[in-house]
């Protein structure tokens with residue numbers, strides 16, 4: 027499943043190709059090869075955006091937000107979604123669902139949304155969808171407002187495991203299973219520790235570890251887990267650097283102990299008994 031780093035990599039891919047140009051970027055046409063993903067796509071409304079100017083591409087949690095002079099729309103990659111720049115006219119694949127045609131500095135360019143399982147979202151961002159989808163989200167992990175003090179305060183009333191707590195979107199957005207396991211390892215905190223029991227120092231270490239883990243993954247182009255492909259069609263290689271995730275039974279790279287795994291609620295948690303006390 028694409029997690030925050032993968033979505034950030036996609037956003038940067040779009041920016042590099044579109045937003046960082048000197049001239050205007052126009053959306054000339056939306057082409058819907060299918061009219062539904064997780065929900066029905068409001069095709070008629072999208073048609074009204076044809077001819078609009080793309081002003082900005084942003085990311086909030088795992089949503090890509092496209093701002094045009096006529097309105098905002100969002101893309102969420104769901105379980106298996108990806109965007110790619112269409113390299114040639116004949117480049118069409120099964121499970122391609124949406125094509126956006128742009129005019130960039132007077133040159134045509136197309137981007138294709140591909141999603142075999144169709145859990146993605148492609149919708150407008152208006153008052154209603156904003157409240158529904160983005161209204162209850164916690165801070166962005168990479169922004170300054172996500173501090174050790176903030177995390178410590180927001181966990182004081184929580185009796186759940188620390189790993190569950192940092193994966194809660196109300197606490198902080200975009201820390202999925204892989205990055206939660208990796209950050210807890212880096213911070214030396216056992217995943218099953220009750221959230222309310224972490225000390226202020228541990229909270230600081232954990233926040234630093236979350237930021238570092240996510241930034242490393244973004245640098246590496248996202249993980250290769252699932253069907254993720256960045257917009258440049260290159261798989262990320264963060265997976266090769268995982269310290270604990272997916273390494274059950276293998277030796278800890280720090281102390282040599284065997285990495286443990288436990289499965290709760292369908293999610294695997296990986297940790298080192300000796301490094302994470």
Ligand SMILES: [Zn+2]
Pocket residue numbers: 278279280281282283298299300301302
């Ligand atoms: Zn270890």
